[in-house]
Amino acid sequence: MWWGHPLVAVLTVWTRSAWGFSNGRVGVACGDMGPQHGPRPRPDPPPYSLSVDKPSFSPGEPVTVSLQALNGSFFRGFLIEARDSEDLQSPAVGVFSLSAPQQSQLLQCRSAVSHRTGSRKTHIQAVWRSDRNPPHSVQFLVTVVQDYQVYWVRITGPLVVLRGATESPSTAPPASPSSPAVLSAPFSSEGCGLTKSCLREPEGCRPDSDHRCVFLSFTADASGRSVMFELSGPAEGYVSFALSLDKWMGNDDVFLCVKDGGGVSIRAGYVSGRTQPELHPQESLWGGAWRLENGLIQCRFHRNSVLPPSFSFNHSLFVFLACGGAHGGSVLKHQEQPVVSGRQTVISGPPEDLRGSRPPLLIRLHGVLMLTAWMWTASCGVLAARHCKHLWSSRSRPGHTLWFQLHRTLMVLALVLTAVGFTLPFLYRRGWISCQRRDCDHEAQAGCRTGFLLAGSMQDSYSERDTHLTGPHIYGLPARQHTHLELPLKFQDTTLPDEMLVKIQITFLVKLLENSSFVMPPLLCVCPVSFSSVRVCVGLRSDGDVTHTHRLHSE
Template sequence: MMIPEFTLGFWVLLHLISPVANYANGKVTEACYTMVPRHGHTSQSEPIHEITLNQTTFCPGDIIKVTLSGPLFKGFLLEARNAKDLNSSPIGSFRLIDEEESQLLNCDQKEGSAVSHTSSSKKTQIQVYWKAPRNTEVSIQFLATVVEKFKIYWVKIRSPILYPSNVHPFTMSQTTTVSSPTSRPIATLKKSFSALDCGGKKFCIRNPVNCDPENEYHCFFLSFERQNHSVLIEMSGPNEGYLSFALSHDQWMGDDDVYMCIHEDETVHMYPSYVFGRSHPVFDSPAVLETMAWRLADGVIQCSFRRNISLPGSKRFDLDQKYYIFLADGVTNNGQIHKHSQQPLITSEKHDVTAHPKNIGGSRSPLLLKLHGAFMFVAWMTTGSIGVLVARFFKPVWSKAFLFGEAAWFQIHRILMLCTSGLTIVGFVLPFIYRKGWSRAAGYHPYLGCVVMILAILQPFLALFRPPSHDSRRWIFNWTHWGTGTAARILAVAAMFLGMDLPGLDLPSPAKTYAMIGFVAWHVGTEILLEIHAYRLTRKVQILEDDRIQILQSFTTAEAEVSPFILLHIRSSCKVAFTEIYPFLFQGHAFKKVVLVTYICGNLAFLFIFLSAISQH
């Protein structure tokens, strides 16, 4: 009976912990219809949480901000339904503001039709956006189930009713304009923007520099043209998700005035918004935008609108002040805006777009990250690689040459490796200064960088405790020094491969990958060539040395005493053997020097490629 009892107990345990697991991670699609948690307890009657909306009426396509707030709670489920039939299917779709606290659910096979928690962490407020569908005119009421603890929860807390306005859904066959989240019409642009007036009538930001959106697909373009008391803004770029620009008081995202053009449902919606910290943008009413127009062609989004220079009583920035300007792009998925897909383009200084027209560019890579990449490339592509080759293959070449009282090869090796460690330390600190902490979006790159940093510091300290060359423990140091250095070099190359793909450096693809593969092949090929040469040189010397020994062994001591002519013959034979070895050694050293010079030239060429790419982006 033990097995059936165990099976029954295990089955009961699974049923007991299943609701808890669902409650903890928010995967509660099974409760979409009833909105009742499977906790086995009765729900509370009087709600202590509330749902608030940022407006009371809506048009098709409107985006409504929904806030669920109240005393501490752990879990929730939020849906929008027909106010006249609260048992109907969910209506519309949600967009997340905080992806760490909330997640989208697919209820009734409708993507993003509900929102729930992601963990059991305590919270007092959840904010999301709800997008009204284009094919409904029913009144909407939001329902929320809130869980304070396993036994205490509230079901179907109701929001104020959201009433439809008199705006009818847009259909392409009826008009040449599309409906906006407001009643303002949006026209379609007949042709692409042009860069002809940049620097003359328009203040333009372009990436690549001096590109023309009319003729170049990959051109990111933003222009401002002052027209009396307003500014006409044009934005263009290769993307099928969204384009946006921001006005900022500094070169960090946060507390910025943002304007977005979002491609959705074969049209482009334009929204002013705010960014508080590094969070999702908070949409504002598009009523401040006038003469909106858009165009979609060949994967390029283009949008334009007019905005008054000053908007008294609004949070929007005055356009006649100086700001840093950001230009970003990203993807959307079912109406959900995701983080920009590459590092935003940021101007190097503040500009007043209403003053003198200019034609400027910007950088998608901040200066500190550029310096980080440059220092690491110099350290691990050039100084470290050359230093290793000198120590490994050039001891016999410069065995009798001295520099500052030490063997020349050793001093060159030491100087290059100290430079490598110093550049690594400085380069390691720069991203932390820029990010003001750890970057969770950089993948494995910072972890590898930390290991390389530790090894780069450890190597010089190991060298301080290097025993004499004839010490019995010298072999321990040699292997430890070699192993630590080899591990650092391998991990540094891996970190460079990963770092090149990060948006902060913005190196061109796939050229960056091919260039790094080329460098690795160049270095490994050089080491293999020198290893083969060293082996052949050693074998040749060994053969000649064996010949000399055989000559000596062919004569006995007695024979040498009997005939002084034989002794003379032995000496001459040894001299001949030495004269054969010396030219060969000389030629071998000359070959190594040629290889080293060639390697350094190739190494510097690869370094120049990477440093040029960094400086241009």
């Protein structure tokens, strides 16, 4: 088996790459400290601690840095750096020396130490020394990798201060985020696009005078290290905005102002899907203030431009605005589509007056296709079959009459448009979305049921011969004085909205049987759970008239 050795070599290389940089040579990650593999970093608190043996240092004095796993956890990889606390985006400072060369190694990005192997570890130490002219305060940062899929990026460690230097305040002042102040006046839209960036719905609205206005503004400080946000909107429970790399909900950073009793709670979190957000520590926000008046929620807060693992405000992001209800301090699903900015923007960049819209392009295209299919093509196709038989009875080359060719073309076009329009909401939602009955959209329910009914009613063959109801047989059924086709339709219950949907669907089926040029076979539509059923009897008489009755009964 001459090919065995190359195959083993290929498998060995593939297995090796599955661990990313298991040898710790991650020099390319010195800037953002990301491991360059796997999904997004974990937003929850890490089970690790980074500590130092002294709170202050002198130039050249050694500082022992320790990384410890907590609660029986472990780690396979790590990257420790020391940076100027006043500018965490600056290059690393000082130099490291190794305490355990068999487990760690130095990197070429100066003040950085990483793992040497991908084995399990619970504790690691390294010694750091400053340069001759160190910054006034140094912040230690660490990225910890538990496995290929689970890791935490840029965990904030201890801060050490240069002896004899005045300690500089950190970027985030030690304001308590749990007790924000009360705003004395509403927000203003003055300066939008000039001194601050804004996104609002309706476009150009003023939050200080229009209570329907959903408003967001953000302003970066002079250094670009932090951003101030002002959020306002009419809501029963909360107003929020999210930052995303695309126009799809999920895997986004979210910020919420939630009505909580007589005040407002300001929160930050991460949304991995259509679930409750995973909240970040409240220390990530500061300078909070709020205001409640006439159903209007307003809040203001600050956040650092770079705060891993959240999105950096120095990158281009889409902005979402949403309002909704809350119960017991927990947010509920928003009932309207969020307002989405028309393009990406840099949050810490120059001021812009952004434009946004609620309905996405796929949903608008769904409406256009459905209106075209049912208001034009289907209607014209039915009229052609109903009233044009005697006008266009001559036959063309394919052997069919002109009215039938027109009718068939229009109905096939209606079918194609309906099929495409029916799939677009599923593409937008990225699949089937389950919901509680009280939260489900009745329009979506009616659309799905009608779509399933149409799919089940398609004939295997379609010809001009099938367009006549008179004759000895209808789909193999003897033509009697009354030929009944029973359509049992089951629904979850008999509440008023479902009864209205049943009547709408009955009318649709009967009209289709009465006016169209083909006959539907028996149908069956069963919901997963049903407590009652509706039996519909549609009678087809040999003279072409259609009668129908329906009744409700319990199973």
